[in-house]
Amino acid sequence: AQSVTQLDSQVPVFEEAPVELRCNYSSSVSVYLFWYVQYPNQGLQLLLKYLSGSTLVKGINGFEAEFNKSQTSFHLRKPSVHISDTAEYFCAVSESGAGSYQLTFGKGTKLSVIP
């Protein structure tokens, strides 16, 4: 079984400042890793994914994440945030291999960008 821990439930940050949203996972098998964003009253949008290969993954809207196997982490970063980045961010993990259905989500981090 796998689990995901998002270390911060809320992260306030000033506009144009950098941000890092932290995610740690636990699994006994190899995993795929994802970050999703949910804007108010909307569904989840896939920001980026890590399957294998390069540990630095670039996604949409200027976000990137770095996979660290030794620390079992997949932290999300953006060098300069905008007001429009205010949203809930979910880290998620699934078992690698033949099309696992199950996505295990973290509890989410609410990013609030302050003008």
Added chain:
Amino acid sequence: DTEVTQTPKHLVMGMTNKKSLKCEQHMGHRAMYWYKQKAKKPPELMFVYSYEKLSINESVPSRFSPECPNSSLLNLHLHALQPEDSALYLCASSSRQGANEQYFGPGTRLTVT
């Protein structure tokens, strides 16, 4: 195109009503999912259909009845719901290949009165 559509956007129903939620995708995905999301919580998996067959039912009460008429459509039939069933209901789909990443629809906001 990575779009999953859901109708209706909002739904208010009484505890004795019967209603249905609809989900559609045209990405050729062969897995479709229903999730329930309460406020300030992550989505909780309810059902998974793979190749139009029910693969996973996460012990969901029988007042929720899923249906997959074809590979593009997914319905969730609702009957005799309780106020605690009020939530955002999300549909998702995935290709069943590679990382099998899931693409979500905008959701239906359900209120049970």
